[in-house]
Amino acid sequence: MLDTIAENQPDRRPAILVCAYEAADPLWSVVNAETASGWSPPGTRLRPLGPDEPATLAGLITGQLSDAACRAVLLVGRTRKSNAFRIQMRAENRALAGGKKLSQIGPALARATAPAAEIVRALTDVGLAADATSDSEEDAGSYLLYRVLTALPDNADVPSVGLLRAPVSLDDDALRLGVQTAAAAMSRNLSPLPRARFI
Template sequence: MTAEPDATQTDHRPAIIICAWDVDEAGWDPVEDLSGEPWNPVGARTVAVPADSPGHLADELSGHLRDPRCRALLLVGRTQRPGRFLLQLRAEHRAPDGSRSDHGTAPSVARATAPIAEMVRALNDAGVPAEATSEADDDSGTFLLYSVLSGLPDGIDTPAIGVLRGPGDASDAAFTKAVKTAAQAMARNMSPISRARAG
């Protein structure tokens, strides 16, 4: 009796990992209805990674990105700054608690690889006020952004990696709309996975 093929092995859509790092975040649920199927942007499929401790989460996300079928990572969370949704351009090397880290030989700053300008434009076009920022919150989102970017192995095509933060007073509906819009903008920049990579 032959084993049934893994659905992800036959799905040639590139994968976007979406991770809300805060266990209390109620604004993003990848499963929209009773079907139990996660939401997917056009042309891609999503991989939902649940919140965990920052260290474990960084390791898990990095493990996913070693799979050439995973072409993007969108980290989502909240900021205490009021007003617009924010897309973070860079992250400094910090410890999981947000304190500055003695980086030794590691780079002091890592830059997001997501198509930030296109994501900001898509959010604003969708009626979600958004802007790019070089300012980083001292939280798990910044730690994860730096850790994942600095841990990318050499010799792979660089995936699109970014952080989207919603204002603390944004409704769950607005937060969900922003996550979907940002993920769709990322998906527009990705091509289908070749059969060689999918196999």
């Protein structure tokens, strides 16, 4: 009887949405395998989101963030500028195809809300080369980061949103460790959901 009651209780762990946005990239199989195996950072849940058209993904991610249980977004893609993991700390107001602005009324820059220094330190501690950068790369990752950040509400309870870029040369084991480590670093800043969120 106690088991039945426990099963009906809402899951009060905050969720981290992990989005591998590039099609035909091994990163998606790594993210999906982590979720299938039941791995999540302590005290949190992972929600995987696979590749799709960037505009579609932006809508899906912002829709997920309307759920109060979704407290963080980790975008996962590639860097072609480094042999180390990179945490991109900002995104520019730039259209996906070309140099024109994405939004005529949006800010010129949007700053990531994920704890970049903590993620870099955690990656370094497990033996992975990593740095944080303000340089954008002109791809779907920068587009998504800008779209998601500029859609966040203007209040103190802002979700943690970050973009983790992995070198193209890494094998699956290093990719898996990098994603796990970054998600765990983000999770340490998330508090359990108050009961009021489920009323």
